[in-house]
Amino acid sequence: MARQQLPLRALAARVIQSVTQGQSLSDALPPALRQAQEQDRSQLQALCYGTCRWYHRLDAELQTRLHKPLKKGDRIAVPLILQALFQLRHSHQAEHAVLNETVAACRSLGKPHLAGLVNAILRAAQRDGEPEPTTPAATFSHPQWLTEKLRHNWPDQWQAILDANNAQAPMTLRVNARQTTRDAYLAALDEAGIEASATRFAPHGIQLAEPCGVDRLPGFAEGRVSVQDEAAQLCTELLDLAPGQRVLDACAAPGGKTCAILEAQAEIKEVVALDQSAQRLERVRENLERLRLPATVSAGDAADLERWWDGEPFDRILLDVPCSASGVIRRHPDIKLLRREDDITPLAAIQMGLLERLWSTLKPGGKLVYATCSVFPQENHRIIQRFIKAHEDAVLTMPPVSWGQDTGAGRQLFPDAGSHDGFFYACLTRQDDHAANQASTS
Structure with missing residues (x-):
């Protein structure tokens, strides 16, 4: 007997519950999309992304209306109600349809006894309207640690960053x-x-x-x-590409920047697209094939040189390091639920480790572009400052550009609600030994 297909709202509730339990939207959503009717897939995606985007505000409202804790087995009601509140507050969906379909989803999820509670909460929410936020998390719909970190790091820009994070990203x-x-x-x-x-x-x-x-x-x-987002496209302007160069795109998947490099300079000798995930490298190969572009695709940990590097140095390196992704929250709103403040220090250690190891594969006179999709200084210009201090042969050589904010050790782009994502770039040139020795003694 065929398994009964869950309706749209029941599928959305399960996806959102998975995110609250630590799974990313990119992992939790695709199986649900495959289960959904084809005509429902775009709405399912919008429900899941929108609920995650406004989760902290929606959850604050729900807590004012939920007068006693739910039993462990009934907690699926929380994401079910939250996605309905999202539509009541942030969509043009007919309110009666939102209420009726959400209540019906209780039965589809095997929780018919929750129908009365769900109906009562949503009718009160419909009648009373959205309450005034009473906490920073509810006001800005971000976890408090993230709001405070942005306020501390960027006292003039933090509110604009939060607003941009809550906007839907352009294509x-x-x-x-x-x-x-x-x-x-x-x-x-x-x-x-x-x-x-x-x-x-x-x-x-x-x-x-x-x-x-x-x-x-x-x-x-x-x-x-x-x-490809505008901020991500800027890497080719900084690499100073020329014919005959050997270029490394470290941490390359899904391949947008690899392809941008090859499009920007047709006479490059070789582009090596390296990534730790063999599975994600399939996306790189697909993009290269569609664009009919040649690259050497290699699976390996960029820091483990012995396992992938052939010893031939690179003229150019693009190092787009793993990071907090705090500059692309509008594209990945589940980051608000998944990221923790204590993730940042270990990430910074990984970033510095990658920069240290790959620096040795760069030719004297070669250039390395360090990039993140983060807005946290700890992952960005502070890494560059520490690296330059520790390496006499590393020189900051940022070209004059009209975008971003000068941090003194790279350019910081903040997410723009109507334009690009948040990104950081720094350009480093490796001096030869003679020039480095002269600089150290002058």
Whole structure:
């Protein structure tokens, strides 16, 4: 006998519950999408992402309406109610449909005895409207530690960062300069009825007025364009690419920057796309194949040189290190529930370790671009400051750019509600021994 298919709201409740138990949306959501009816998949994704985005505010409201704790076996009611509150507060969904379908989902989840409680809470929420937030977590819909850390690190920008994190990220494209120009592709989008505009900083970037499926993008399957945030595209402007170079893209998956490098300089000798996850490298291969670009794809821990490096030094290295992802919360709102303040120090240790190890694979005169999608100084300019202090042959060589804030050891981009993600970049050049010795004695 075929297993009965769960309705949309029951699936969403299980996904959200999985996130509260430590699983990422990128892991929890795909199995639920496969179970959902095809016409429900976009709404299921919107429910899960929206509930995570506003989780802290929604949960604060629920706690004012839930007068006694739920039994352990009945806690599925919490994510079920939260996703309904999300729709009541942040969508144009008909309120009666939200209430009726949420109550019906209690039965689908095998919890018919919860129907009365769920109905009473949601009717009160509908009648009373959203209460005024009474805590920082509810006010900003972020965990308190994250709000306080941003306030401390960026006293002039922290509120704008929080607001941007709560906004839905735009869809941004990178035009393949090997195949077409940005102006030509903007014209193709206009002809296809897709409203778009050029990005401010990335020379091959285009931002869509509204997200759309890639199947609607002219020439997507043929490699004319890729989806990539504007901030991530800026790496090619900093690498100073030239013909004949050997380039390493460390921590390369899913391959957006690898492909951007190859598009930016057609006569590169070799690009090595390295990542620890063999499974994630499949995405790199898929992107390379669609764009018809050549690269050496290698699985390995970037810090374990003996297992992957052939001893031939690199002219350029892009080191996009694992980080807190605090600059891309709007794209991954589950970070608000999954990340902890005590994650940052171990991440900084990994980042410094990778920088230390890969520095030895860079040619004298070569350049390394250090990148994160973080807004925390501990992962960004403080790493660079410590590294330069410890290495006489490392020189900060950031070119003059019009974007981001100068930290003294790199440029910090903050997430922009209508534009790019939060990102950090620093450019380091490796001096030869003679120049390093002269610098140390001068």
